[in-house]
Amino acid sequence: MTALAAVSSVAYRAQQIALVSACGYVQRVARRVLMREREVFSPEQLADLRRRHRALIARDVANVEAGIYPRALLFQIPFADYARRLPRLAWDVPAMLQRRARGGWRELPRDIDLSRYPPYYRRTFHWQTDGYLSQHSAELYDLGVEFLFGGTADVMRRQALVPLIELAGRDNRPLRILDVGCGTGRTLAQLRRACPRAQLTGVDLSPYYLEVARRETASSPGVELVAANAESLPLPDASFDAVVSVFLFHELPRAARRRVWSEVRRVLKPGGSFVVLDSIQRADARAISYFVDRFAEDMHEPFYRDYLDDDLAAGLEASGFRVSTVSEAYLAKVVTARVPEVASKE
Ligand SMILES: C[S@@+](CC[C@H](N)C(=O)[O-])C[C@H]1O[C@@H](n2cnc3c(N)ncnc32)[C@H](O)[C@@H]1O
Structure with a gap:
């Protein structure tokens, strides 16, 4: 392995640990402040999640080192684009929590023909605004999923x-x-x-x-x-x-x-x-x-x-x-x- 490859593997691991820690921390604080929930996972459960996370990152690096997919894929999270979308997502979170509290799974846009979609699809999956049925939802989805899964x-x-x-x-x-x-x-x-x-x-x-x-x-x-x-x-x-x-x-x-x-x-x-x-x-x-x-x-x-x-x-x-x-x-x-x-x- 070249020195550059070794450095990039270390940088990638550091990036992923930083992402999972930061997203996990924000999620825990948000739960406490917005939902008045205490710690969700026990220390053993958190240790288990961390072990699984390490195994995924090791598998990803090993795939690159084996030449299976390009190293560039390790660094393709569009951080600048996600940073631009972050305020909109943060603004949307209280609306999602309120929708969850009132069980508003039917709250879909009124200006679309819902009969074109199967009944199981006509819902606000993830409590996200508009379900899958708006540009607003589509533009926030990737950031929301990366945040939920801590960059994985x-x-x-x-x-x-x-x-x-x-x-x-x-x-x-x-x-x-x-x-x-x-x-x-x-x-x-x-x-x-x-x-x-x-x-x-x-x-x-x-x-x-x-x-x-x-x-x-x-x-x-x-x-x-x-x-x-x-x-x-x-x-x-x-x-x-x-x-x-x-x-x-x-x-x-x-x-x-x-x-x-x-x-x-x-x-x-x-x-x-x-x-x-x-x-x-x-x-x-x-x-x-x-x-x-x-x-x-x-x-x-x-x-x-x-x-x-x-x-x-x-x-x-x-x-x-x-x-x-x-x-x-x-x-x-x-x-x-x-x-x-x-x-x-x-
Ligand atoms: C959880 S998202 C996963 C999207 C994407 N594969 C990803 O990795 O982010 C589920 C996707 O499946 C689509 N979907 C759900 N039911 C479908 C169906 N019956 N036919 C086609 N697409 C469907 C949704 O519109 C949504 O984009």
Whole structure:
């Protein structure tokens, strides 16, 4: 390793420790002051979270040092942009807390046609203003998620890139890759840098989030964005080498989750890969059930409890995929699966 690489790894670790400490501190103070809540986690639980955090950062650095993805990804949090948005997010937090207190999960913008969206989607997920259905929400989302996860949201997301990069191989094959529930495009943007020859497509239900994704990927040719329900993808059969999905399935009811898996299977070529990155689940997370159990109420995630018990690997197998690996990445897990070369009759 060169001296420059060693210095940048140390700088990256320092950045991540500073971010997780600062965000954690602000969250604790905010809970105490705004919600009159005392310490949420015991010292043992905090130690466990810190151990998981260290393991994620070590895995990220190891991926860079193994040449799996570019070092530049370690430093791609847009700090200046987030600093500009911070006052708007801070201004919004009291409104979110009040919405939580009055249970205002139906408080969506009045000037949009809600009938275009499935019932489970018409809600203020995370108690965020306008749910997923406004430019305001789309512009604050990434900052809010990075703050919630102490600067690890993009780090967790890029653990889903690893199997896709391996699939592209050393000669960087021009794969066709679909990101289902791509949101504001954070995974697509990282994928674009890691697999520059891939043709990327992102699908999301929110036209507002796709607008941010369009800006996020504007400088990258070969990224197509489609506003659609992932339960019925407007895409041809067997048209993708790989599909990735990040932080989507915990927000869907079980039946919708299965319909999306069936659509993913349809659009994948025989032998194609499906990489899912989402929250850890009950069976993985016994040790941190204190954390995941709070999430459903705190963040208005009504389908999260069902997700916790709907083991991804078992569900994907039952939906006709062959699961090859399952690994944990801090508060997330990565499941890689394949469509069999010869379609089974299931
Ligand atoms: C928690 S966000 C995750 C977004 C993004 N993948 C990320 O890593 O930040 C869930 C995303 O899934 C989208 N979504 C939810 N249900 C959907 C559906 N049925 N079809 C397409 N997108 C959906 C939402 O609009 C939102 O952008």
